Amino acid sequence: MAREVHAAREIRELPKAHLHLHFTGSMRPSTLLELADRHGVHLPxxxxxxxxxxLRATDERGWFRFQRLYDIARSCLRTPEDIHRLVREAAEMDAEDGSRWLEIQVDPTSYAPRLGGLIPAMEIILDAVRTASRDxxxxxxxxxxxxxxxxxxxxxxxxxLAVRYADQGVIGFGLSNDERRGLARDFDRAFAIAREGGLLAVPHGGELTGPPSxxxxxxxxxxxxxxxxxxxxxxxxLLRRLADSGVTCEVCPSSNVALGVYEKPEDVPLRALWEAGVPMAxxxxxxxxxxxxxxxxxxxARDVHHFADAELAELARQSLRASCAPPETLARLLADVDAWLAARTA
Structure with a gap:
């Protein structure tokens, strides 16, 4: 059998879900520069x-620098128009990459002071999401x-707050920032509230700290x-437990390397997770x-970890199955993945 030519199928045409994207961190660099100039924010x-x-965030000094840069960028988002622009551009860029379903993560308290309070901030964000999705x-x-x-x-x-808007676009509840701070069990009641309200539990863990997290x-x-x-x-x-329970890991290879979790892309354990049967997005x-x-x-995944197109298609399916896409949308997108894989290659 002839060996598959990896370049034959265009990765951007592979339908997929994007389940790990932070709000400010989704911004275009050019947009950051424009907003900083408009609002008089000095950027380092x-x-x-x-x-x-x-960046290298494996020690507290490095994490502080990373967080400081993120906070400076976030300070450039000051008006409802800024929020709408960010969300629209995030959706546009995801569409270019073949994302058909995007779950964007946000802490609305970070934007509330400039947007009139927590509830107005949440409603502006959700309105921006609905508009961007439609467009x-x-x-x-x-x-x-x-x-x-x-x-x-x-x-x-x-x-x-998240439960209040569970029928208006909020689909999950997360926990982010430095995993070395704050025990998970300290937040158990918050997650119970979210689960009881029908939201998906999607905390961060196992990046800056090891298996116990x-x-x-x-x-x-x-x-x-x-x-x-x-x-x-x-x-x-723990790998067997994740595989047996079907808990999906939202793996971010470029992030892992940039923050110093792994030295180079080939060190990111995509193959180990794959071979253990752990679903990935x-x-x-x-x-x-x-x-x-x-x-x-x-x-x-293709160039460094040698994932064949059939494996890339399965990664895309895993991302879609782990999403909160409605059943009819999920069925259509899974069929589109099959069509991508079935397409004849050059």
């Missing part, structure tokens, strides 16, 4: 050089994410997906800071 050279900043054809949902660095009571407030997300927060989760490969029993995390978007993650 790391955000204006035209190249992704040099681009990309299905969209919102994950409301609590911050590990804040008090668990703040997370409960966000969980109640993934287990904590499963045991204490009853996670249905894990943001990152790659460090689970260090524990074979490739994600771009924060393209503004890491310099690559969704299609580039599939390109890494």
């Amino acid at each position: 050279e790391a955000l204006t050089s035209g190249e992704p900043p040099q 681009t054809g990309v299905g969209m949902g919102v994950i409301v994410a609590a911050n590990r660095m804040k008090h668990p009571l703040d997370a409960r407030t966000l969980a109640r 993934v287990r904590d997300c499963l045991d204490d927060l009853h996670a249905q997906r894990i943001g990152h989760g790659v460090r689970a490969v260090e524990d074979p029993r 490739l994600g771009a995390d924060d393209p503004l800071l890491f310099g690559s978007r969704l299609a580039a993650q599939y390109q890494i």
Whole structure:
């Protein structure tokens, strides 16, 4: 049998879901520059050089620098028009990469002071998502994410807010920021509120810290997906548990390398997760800071980890199955994946 020519099928034409994209981190670099100029925000050279900043967040100093750059970028989002622009452009860029379903993650408390309060901020974000989805054809949902660095009571407030809008575009509840801060069990009540309200539990774990953080997300927060989760490969029993339970890991190869979790793309354990049977959804995390978007993650799987087109198609299916896309949308997109794979190659 002839060996498959990997370049034959265009990765951007492969229908897929994007399940790990942070709100400010989705911004186009050119948009950041324009908004900073409009609002009089001074940007450090790391955000204006035209190249992704040099980051390494495996120690607290590095994480602080990463978070500082993110916070500066976020400060450029000041009006409803800014929010609408960011969401529209995120959907447009995802569409270019073949994403047919996007779940964007946001902590609305970060935008509330400039948008009139927590509820107005949430409603502006959801209106922007509905408009962008309508205009681009990309299905969209919102994950409301609590911050590990804040008090668990703040997370409960966000969980109640998320449930309030569960029928208006909010589909999940997450937990982000430095995994080394804040025990998962401190946020168990917030996640219980979200689950009782019908939302998906999607906390971060297993990136900056090892397998115990993934287990904590499963045991204490009853996670249905894990943001990152790659460090689970260090524990074979945990890998089996993820595979047996069908919990999807949202794997972000470029992010893992940029933050120093792994030294180079070939070190990211895509093959180990795949061979263990752990479902994966490739994600771009924060393209503004890491310099690559969704299609580039599939390109890494193809070029660096030697995933054949049939395997890439299965990765796309796994991302779609793990999404909150409506059943009729899911069925259509899975059929489109099959059509991509069935198409004759050059």
